[in-house]
Amino acid sequence: MEKTNQSDIGWKTYDPDETTFRRKELSSAVDASELGCSLYELPPGMRSWPYHYHTANEEALYVLAGEGKLKTDDGLEGLAAGDYVSLPANERGGHRVVNDSEEPLRYLAMSTMNEPDVTVYPEIDKFGVFVGSPPGGRGERTLEGYYHIDDETEYWEE
Numbered sequence: 001m002e003k004t005n006q007s008d009i010g011w012k013t014y015d016p017d018e019t020t021f022r023r024k025e026l027s028s029a030v031d032a033s034e035l036g037c038s039l040y041e042l043p044p045g046m047r048s049w050p051y052h053y054h055t056a057n058e059e060a061l062y063v064l065a066g067e068g069k070l071k072t073d074d075g076l077e078g079l080a081a082g083d084y085v086s087l088p089a090n091e092r093g094g095h096r097v098v099n100d101s102e103e104p105l106r107y108l109a110m111s112t113m114n115e116p117d118v119t120v121y122p123e124i125d126k127f128g129v130f131v132g133s134p135p136g137g138r139g140e141r142t143l144e145g146y147y148h149i150d151d152e153t154e155y156w157e158e
Contacts, residue, residue: 002030006039020046026108028138036113036136040097042068042105048097050124056117057134059087059109061097066105071096079105089114094122113137125149 009029011022024039042048051071061070063083069076070085073094079085087093089112099105115134120127128146133139 002032004029011041018047019049021048025136032113034113036109036111036134038109038136039064040105040107040109042066042097042099042107044099044102044104046099050121051094051096052119052121053087053091053094054089054111054117054119054135056089056114057112058089059093059095059111061085061087061095062108062110064106064108066099066103067101068097068099068105071098079107091120094120111136116143120149122149 004026006024006026009024009026011024013022014020020043022041026037026039027035040048061079061084063079063081065081067081068079070079073091076098079097085095087095097105097107113134113136115137116129116131117134118127118129119135125148126146127149128135128144130137130141130144132142132144
């Protein structure tokens with residue numbers, strides 16, 4: 001068994017435009033390999049990762065403090081402290097966390113750590129491929145990249 005306390009882990013800040021948040025990678029601190037878990041803090045008016053879903057990894061969110069919204073394929077759903085959300089590894093698991101409140105929103109994001117994984121970003125018409133280490137993984141990847149969904153190439157080059 002390995003143990004850590006979140007107070008011993010530093011925050012990593014992500015700040016591209018409206019996607020501003022802080023993250024503590026809890027599972028990295030204990031070298032977990034099959035289960036990912038991160039503590040997120042989303043400031044008022046900000047959003048998490050762009051709307052996406054995974055094809056190989058199930059995710060879950062547990063709200064610790066604050067209020068906000070979860071953007072899903074069905075629209076915006078309210079989030080409040082104590083809420084737990086399961087996100088399957090398919091289109092039905094599409095999500096983005098939005099903090100439309102005046103206070104920070106803190107939540108745990110947990111996931112399986114399967115690879116290979118294809119992560120689809122339908123609103124920005126992209127997908128990501130992760131081989132060798134899953135999204136959020138710490139291992140070396142043998143193949144990783146982001147591509148436009150509409151890019152096509154022939155199997156056989158002429």
